[in-house]
Amino acid sequence: MAEVSQEKLLLQEEINNLSAQMREIAAAIFAEPELGYQEFKSSARLADFLESCNFQVERGLLNMPTAFHATFGSGEGPHVAFLAEFDALPNLGHACGHNLFGTASCAAAVALSRHLPAGTVHVFGTPAEEGNVRDAGGKVPMTDAGLFDKMDAVIAAHAEGRTILKQQLISRANLEMDFKGKAAHAAGAPEQGINAMDAAALAVMGINSLRQHMTRDVRIHGLLTDTGTSINTIPEFARLRYGVRARKPETLNNAIERVVNCARCCAQALGCQFSYRHSAHPYYTMRHNMPLLEDFAANLDLLGESYIKEVPSSYSTDMGNVSFKAPTIHPYISIGGAHLVGHTPAFAEASNSEGGFKGMLVAAKAMSMTGYDVLTSEELRRSIRTAFETLDDLD
Ligand SMILES: [Zn+2]
Missing domain, CATH: 3.40.630.10 (Zn peptidases)
Structure with a gap:
């Protein structure tokens, strides 16, 4: 010593x-x-x-x-x-x-x-x-x-x-992505509604398809939360809460951009409004x-x-x-x-x-x-x- x-x-x-x-x-x-x-x-x-x-x-x-x-x-x-x-x-x-x-x-x-x-x-x-x-x-x-x-x-x-x-350690971000549609009676007047849950579900599928094209260190995982409560009402709101992780900040930022773009396009596809935010600061x-x-x-x-x-x-x-x-x-x-x-x-x-x-x-x-x-x-x-x-x- x-x-x-x-x-x-x-x-x-x-x-x-x-x-x-x-x-x-x-x-x-x-x-x-x-x-x-x-x-x-x-x-x-x-x-x-x-x-x-x-x-x-x-x-x-x-x-x-x-x-x-x-x-x-x-x-x-x-x-x-x-x-x-x-x-x-x-x-x-x-x-x-x-x-x-x-x-x-x-x-x-x-x-x-x-x-x-x-x-x-x-x-x-x-x-x-x-x-x-x-x-x-x-x-x-x-x-x-x-x-x-x-x-x-x-x-x-x-x-x-x-x-x-x-x-x-790895870099990570927590995202909240909100889909806003329009409520309507699901049997009586579905043509008047915009289904936010469907848009969010489409985004889940889209993000799943993106994973194949990410580098090995990237992790994307999440939940569909806060959607409707009644099966005979078209859900007017849905939220995806996702974690995105990657080794380097650049890779993380690129993955976030692709996830958000994917979700935004799915929202647009069904006529929903879309917004997102970081629910925690990204950690590098x-x-x-x-x-x-x-x-x-x-x-x-x-x-x-x-x-x-x-x-x-x-x-x-x-x-x-x-x-x-x-x-x-x-x-x-x-x-x-x-x-x-x-x-x-x-x-x-x-x-x-x-x-x-x-x-x-x-x-x-x-x-x-x-x-x-x-x-x-x-x-x-x-x-x-x-x-x-x-x-x-x-x-
Ligand atoms: Zn600690």
């Missing part, structure tokens, strides 16, 4: 000193799970913690009351950002460990602020990562508004069964910044935490969108064991367990040490930037 520098030992000590408070915050967030964009108490607990540690906190960003931006330092570069999630899942509560790792991000920033060598440390509170609320994906508007553009590194760790540096795949991730891995080595380098995966996160605008990593830290699968009751249990608290401390230490490396090493910043500008990790 490489020798740990004095500064990194001090950062670790800061996290140890903060550990009782971190457990308290993580347990409190766990005890009162809040869904996306409703995380008022959870977000406030983290923002209050940062404020009490002398961070400047701006609460509420871009019409998202639970988003926040906390800063400490000169306001000048270099800039390191830690992202903190805090939303929970319906019925399952904190079955994704955001209570632990939102807290870890804040604590990493606090530890770093107490030994800040240069520059500025940021924490962004990022709402609604889970995809099950309307307009989910708080990081997407934050990314689009340019909040991460000047960052030299954006760092967030996530809970997992095992410690993993890199999961290959991750561009893992390798020099930054290797530095994080070296810090895990210093902590004696073993890890797996890479596993394939098929889920999506709004961290992906951030990674297109700034050098980003999203490693996973074990909160128990390989048997744990996110979004299950067992994962929720682990998110409020000794194993969970241990993972939170490991993450906070490794994140603060990595932030320290970014702020102190111009060479590291240069290789991170070069990798960001030349990266094509998506084939």
